Amino acid sequence: MSLEVHNLTIDIDGVRAVDGITFSVADGARVGIIGESGSGKSLTALALMGLLPEGAVVTGSVRWNGRELLSLPDRDMAHVRGDEIGIVFQEPQTALNPIRTVGRQIAESIRIHERLSRAELGRRAIAEAARVRLPNPESIVKRFPHQLSGGQRQRVAIAIALAAGPRLLIADEPTTALDVTIQAEVLTLLDDLVSHNGMSLIFITHDLAVLSQVASTGVVLANGKIVEQAAVSALLTNPQSAVAQGLLRDATATLWRPARSTGATDD
Numbered sequence: 001m002s003l004e005v006h007n008l009t010i011d012i013d014g015v016r017a018v019d020g021i022t023f024s025v026a027d028g029a030r031v032g033i034i035g036e037s038g039s040g041k042s043l044t045a046l047a048l049m050g051l052l053p054e055g056a057v058v059t060g061s062v063r064w065n066g067r068e069l070l071s072l073p074d075r076d077m078a079h080v081r082g083d084e085i086g087i088v089f090q091e092p093q094t095a096l097n098p099i100r101t102v103g104r105q106i107a108e109s110i111r112i113h114e115r116l117s118r119a120e121l122g123r124r125a126i127a128e129a130a131r132v133r134l135p136n137p138e139s140i141v142k143r144f145p146h147q148l149s150g151g152q153r154q155r156v157a158i159a160i161a162l163a164a165g166p167r168l169l170i171a172d173e174p175t176t177a178l179d180v181t182i183q184a185e186v187l188t189l190l191d192d193l194v195s196h197n198g199m200s201l202i203f204i205t206h207d208l209a210v211l212s213q214v215a216s217t218g219v220v221l222a223n224g225k226i227v228e229q230a231a232v233s234a235l236l237t238n239p240q241s242a243v244a245q246g247l248l249r250d251a252t253a254t255l256w257r258p259a260r261s262t263g264a265t266d267d
């Protein structure tokens with residue numbers, strides 16, 4: 001199950017936001033897409049999922065197991081999404097429906113891809129909540145998103161993305177909105193789930209320290225172009241591009257800054 005992106009170009013409102021990028025994700029590989037704000041990371045993720053905004057014009061090729069995704073009809077793409085490729089966004093609040101219980105939202109994600117009875121769906125939703133290490137899964141599935149902490153909401157979003165057993169997970173800045181301690185917990189969870197399920201991972205971030213915890217290779221973007229593509233270990237020790245050197249400086253500064261404790265916990 002491999003993904004091959006070739007010469008991907010995205011114009012939005014007549015402006016070139018992603019400019020001919022080429023990279024691949026082998027079966028079970030963990031690739032990070034890293035770059036500063038506005039470098040084209042999110043648009044790249046959205047293009048892979050067929051979720052680009054109105055007005056975006058995409059060219060090039062995105063092949064998933066040899067199948068071209070860019071020309072796939074919407075109905076077929078909807079099957080690929082979730083069934084084969086899952087996505088987790090930065091802000092779970094926007095991904096979750098505020099007026100449905102989290103259990104129902106997890107169940108809906110399962111139901112799209114599997115035919116199960118109501119009772120079985122309920123049991124599966126609890127099992128999925130437990131899998132993402134939500135506390136008291138039997139009772140938490142009955143709650144609404146606003147009754148959960150930010151970290152718990154992101155765990156629900158991860159459960160929804162993984163419920164159908166995708167082979168590739170695309171995580172777009174999944175921990176950026178979270179407190180530092182909770183960020184570490186969610187990263188560990190993602191790392192464990194990806195390993196356990198033998199999935200491939202595309203992890204999008206502006207933070208090289210975060211990237212080093214989950215990915216083994218990094219694609220460095222600047223102004224919509226790839227400026228460097230290397231093992232994360234090389235980006236940490238011997239970055240070649242000015243952009244990667246800057247990202248390393250930022251990451252080092254973060255590591256040396258005294259931790260700011262907000263006293264927040266994830267439960």
Ligand SMILES: Nc1ncnc2c1ncn2[C@@H]1O[C@H](COP(=O)(O)OP(=O)(O)OP(=O)(O)O)[C@@H](O)[C@H]1O
Nearest residue numbers: 012013017036037038039040041042043044053206
């Ligand atoms: N819906 C949109 N309409 C118009 N321009 C957009 C839209 N989405 C993104 N862009 C532009 O495309 C470029 C790339 O945006 P993108 O969101 O991919 O960057 P990013 O690297 O993910 O940044 P960030 O880290 O801030 O999320 C930016 O210049 C942005 O302003």
